[in-house]
Amino acid sequence: MTLSEKLKETAKYIQGKGVTSIDFGLILGSGLGELADEITDRIVIPYEEIPNFPVSTVVGHAGQLVYGTLSGKKVLAMQGRFHYYEGHSMQTVTFPVRVMKALGADSLVVTNAAGGVNTSFAPGDLMLITDQINYTGDNPLMGLNEDDLGPRFPDMSEAYDKAYGEVAKKVATELKIRLQQGVYMGYSGPTYETPAEIRMSRVLGADAVGMSTVPEVIVANHMSMRVLGITCVTNLAAGMQANLNHEEVVETTERVKADFKELVKITLERI
Ligand code: HPA
Numbered sequence: 001m002t003l004s005e006k007l008k009e010t011a012k013y014i015q016g017k018g019v020t021s022i023d024f025g026l027i028l029g030s031g032l033g034e035l036a037d038e039i040t041d042r043i044v045i046p047y048e049e050i051p052n053f054p055v056s057t058v059v060g061h062a063g064q065l066v067y068g069t070l071s072g073k074k075v076l077a078m079q080g081r082f083h084y085y086e087g088h089s090m091q092t093v094t095f096p097v098r099v100m101k102a103l104g105a106d107s108l109v110v111t112n113a114a115g116g117v118n119t120s121f122a123p124g125d126l127m128l129i130t131d132q133i134n135y136t137g138d139n140p141l142m143g144l145n146e147d148d149l150g151p152r153f154p155d156m157s158e159a160y161d162k163a164y165g166e167v168a169k170k171v172a173t174e175l176k177i178r179l180q181q182g183v184y185m186g187y188s189g190p191t192y193e194t195p196a197e198i199r200m201s202r203v204l205g206a207d208a209v210g211m212s213t214v215p216e217v218i219v220a221n222h223m224s225m226r227v228l229g230i231t232c233v234t235n236l237a238a239g240m241q242a243n244l245n246h247e248e249v250v251e252t253t254e255r256v257k258a259d260f261k262e263l264v265k266i267t268l269e270r271i
Contacts, residue, residue, distance in 0.1 A: 015103070027110045032113065090139065110216055115201050118208070127231040128172075128180060136186055151222070175262055184209075187210070213229065228261070232252065
């Protein structure tokens with residue numbers, strides 16, 4: 001089956017569950033999945049039921065699609081995403097984004113947990129992603145290009161939509177939420193970075209580092225989707241604090257999730 005054929009099959013299945021129009025796709029990262037609990041008129045579809053969908057394996061990632069209304073918009077949220085480090089190909093990791101587009105979504109909100117590289121960041125800060133560095137060594141668009149999905153050589157000059165970013169900044173000011181902004185650098189994981197890698201990342205222009213988002217945003221751009229990206233800086237990156245662990249990542253998202261949810265909800269209302 002070609003990718004387009006798989007997409008048709010998956011979209012048809014999801015439509016059969018009652019999913020009609022979609023304004024926004026939502027990808028909810030580590031510890032941030034609770035936002036999907038606020039979606040009303042819900043249709044919930046576990047990943048394992050969906051044809052051509054892989055199953056996510058990470059603790060803290062529920063693994064289901066939640067469709068419904070949030071902030072007056074029709075959204076399809078991924079509660080739990082797929083990661084490259086789980087052993088999935090980048091094509092697999094990004095398949096759900098293609099499904100969102102096939103179902104009619106022209107915009108994507110991506111969220112994640114990441115380590116702060118910028119020395120002025122503190123754990124618990126939220127960061128508007130203004131741009132990204134693909135440091136994974138891979139790219140989800142490798143291989144044959146299916147021209148009906150997007151061009152062979154997509155422009156990444158404005159990978160994250162500037163207008164969406166401006167709205168998020170304004171909302172953050174109004175809500176008195178500290179919103180940093182910066183460049184997200186995507187590593188493959190699953191190891192956290194070494195202190196030397198973090199010094200390198202800073203020199204290369206990164207403000208935060210993580211193990212997700214970059215492939216999904218590449219594919220969204222391939223299909224001309226507009227992207228809003230919000231990072232939760234859960235810890236200072238390696239070498240900037242004593243050590244790193246997943247528990248701290250979960251604890252920090254727990255601490256700031258109320259602000260995170262408000263910021264995303266009100267921004268969604270206005271974009
Ligand atoms: N590095 C990579 N990924 C992460 C980090 C980090 O420091 N924190 C949360 N996700």
